[in-house]
Amino acid sequence: MAQSRQTIFLMGDPSLVLELGEICHQAGFAILYKPASGKDSAPFPKHFKKVNTIPRTVFVLCELSLDRELKKKNLLFIDKAAGASAVILSSSITVTASEQASWIRRPSRLVGISTMPTLLSQKLIELAPTIHTDKAVMARVQEFFARLGKELAIVQDRIGMVMPRILCMLINEAFFALTEHIASPQDIDLAMKLGTNYPRGPIEWADQIGIHSVVTILEAIHDDLDEDRYRIAPLLKQMALGAQWWGT
Amino acid sequence: MKTIGIVGAGTMGAGIAHVAAISGCRVFLHDISDEVLTKALERIETELQKGVEKTKITAEQASGARSNIQPTSTFNDFSNCEVVIEAALEDLEIKRDIFRELETACTPETIFASNTSSLSITAIAASIKSTARVVGLHFFNPPHLMKLVEVIRGNETSEHTMQRSAELVSQFGKTPVVVKDTPGFIVNRIARPFYGEALRLLGEGVASVEEIDRIVRLEGGFKMGPFELMDLIGIDVNFAVTRSMYEQTFGEPRYRPHLIQQTMVNAGMLGRKTKRGFYDYSQ
Structure with missing residues (x-):
């Protein structure tokens, strides 16, 4: 297995990047992140590696902002910079996963997730696949969260989730x-x-x-x-x- | 606080008598029915024995508590009471009649508390002349296990009454929280969206009963999900509380009941007590 499979890329709300990044780090992933506005708003631990672009070999990408405009900007960047086979997990509490998928070139690779500070560290994460989400993408997402030790609940793609x-x-x-x-x-x-x-x-x-x-x-x-x-x-x-x- | 009168020996009245007696108060437990009184004493006895078995209280404390409780069907001894806690039926007119009788039976210094969960303290107090001494003391079921008591300030309740009531709650080994007399007080009000949003999510088809409960337990860290909790409380009871909040606030949409609740009540699916609610308990 290629080393890059062990790497995860995060961007978005700094507190969520930190919270999910730590969980991934514990599970043995290497963490790459892109700061929100070019500079760090919070000091990140050393094992978070700051990058300006996404290596083509990273397969799991997370967008963790709640703000609609920022999310759109970040997703367009991720869609362009990431390798073709990478899956995108994006917080879908404030914008449905379906709408987010409509912004990018390959909507089949995006799955919505529930990411809220203080809930991320709990045992379960909600997943909101869209009608476009590819079955193989879902399988990889499930495998990813299994590695993090999370239980999953698949919910309908609605604002606010559960x-x-x-x-x-x-x-x-x-x-x-x-x-x-x-x-x-x-x-x-x-x-x-x-x-x-x-x-x-x-x-x-x-x-x-x-x-x-x-x-x-x-x-x-x-x-x-x-x-x-x-x-x-x-x-x-x-x-x-x-x-x-x-x-x- | 030494002498307490309790009016109504149902589940809550008996439970409060238990708590007061354990804390060292002399308790006059009043009910118009001898049968209800006998049952209440039996229930208190069972709980005291359980307490001793589980070493939560000593045998001496239990026997002390036993001798502290005196059942009565009149208000004759209530002139000795520093506080009277009314735990009668949740009916405004019944409570008002009791308070009028108490005003005659007790000294002017006696504090009058109502253990209501849904009626206005201000409305209950308005039945008597000395409204400053009327307060709400909302115990949670079962009173001997639940730590919280809401101390409710009516429109006319005096600072002195509030302070003495909070002291009494502390003497009972409970935690007082102070709240203004408004529909649902703190707990029944703030808990509304826990059920209301879960019902909405179910109605909108976002997730199933089982999935919503699992999410709330494992993602939210709650002990129980909203549907298993409604089954435990009783879907009819939960529906009645929501409905009462909605009506008391003249139709505030945050408290609007859900059709699912009404349908379940109409079907007689009330939760654990009928073996069927959101889950099946017939096995």
């Missing part, structure tokens, strides 16, 4: 409660952990995921389903713009 949508809506509800000053953030988290056995409180979870990512996902769901049900809590929107919570 866990990101449920989790972001829980967080949104907690922020509506906070916006309305019904309880303190500490008490909200405590109540959900002790009262319903949630693994983390929704507010601390939002902090760990990154408020900006939560809002980006909720905006995509709101745009897609176009229902009042998915409108974003005012406080959450403001915090995504850099505000701090100062309530009682």
Whole structure:
């Protein structure tokens, strides 16, 4: 087996590149990454090798941004630079895998994945193949995740997928409660952990995921389903713009 | 806090009596039905024995708790109570009648708590003159195992009442969280999307019941998936909570119930208790 089969290329959201990169590193892959805007926004460990182009011998490529424009730009780069037989795994929480596949020359090699900070390290990853996805591509994707020790769940290709949508809506509800000053953030988290056995409180979870990512996902769901049900809590929107919570 | 009155000896009333008695309070456990009272004492006895067997409490604590609980069918002894916790049926008029009786039976200093999970504390309090002493104490089922108690501040609840109530919860060995009197309080409200979005995802055909539960457990790290949890709670109970939230907020779309819930309730598929819900438990 060629050495290059052991290499994975990552680009996109730095925190996700870091989180998935570490998981791949643990599983014995060599990590190549291309920084988001030419320079590092976060210091990456030494075993992450920065590259400006993709060696033709890398077979698994991951695009991990939530922002639509950035994702398009990155995917067009990957599609052009990567070898013909490489498969593309792309985060499909905010843009469907089907739409992303329509941007590139060979849509059959793209599969959507659920990548959300704090969930990536868990045991399972959701896969959203499109109607174009090649069976051989799916087989290689499954083999790749088996090597990472991940279980897989194949879901329909929809904005928000399964866990990101449920989790972001829980967080949104907690922020509506906070916006309305019904309880303190500490008490909200405590109540959900002790009262319903949630693994983390929704507010601390939002902090760990990154408020900006939560809002980006909720905006995509709101745009897609176009229902009042998915409108974003005012406080959450403001915090995504850099505000701090100062309530009682 | 030494003397507690509890009104209603159903599952929650008996459970709260158990918790209060273990913590060293003298407890007057009231119910209009002698049969309900007898059953409550039997249930408390079973739980105390279990506690001793599992070495969670000592035999002395259990016997202390036993002698701390006094069943009664009148409010005669309630004039000694510093706090009364009402755990009657979830019916506003029944609760209001009880509070009116309590206002006559107790001293002006007695704190009145309601263990409601869905009614407004403000609405319950409005039935009596001294509204500042009315508070919500929402225990979770089963009270002797669940650590959380929501302490609910009604429109007129005084700071003094809130503080004493939180102290009582701590004395019971529980964790108090403070919340304003709003539909669903904290837990029942924030948990709505856990079920609501899962039902939506199922309805939209994004994934199956089994797959959504597996994803929520293995990707989300939750102990149980939304569908297995609805089966455990009772699909009818879960549907009623969602519906009540939706109605109390005059149709807030975030709390809109799902047709799937209604269909399951209509079919009598209520979860574990009927052996059929989202899963089949008949085997």
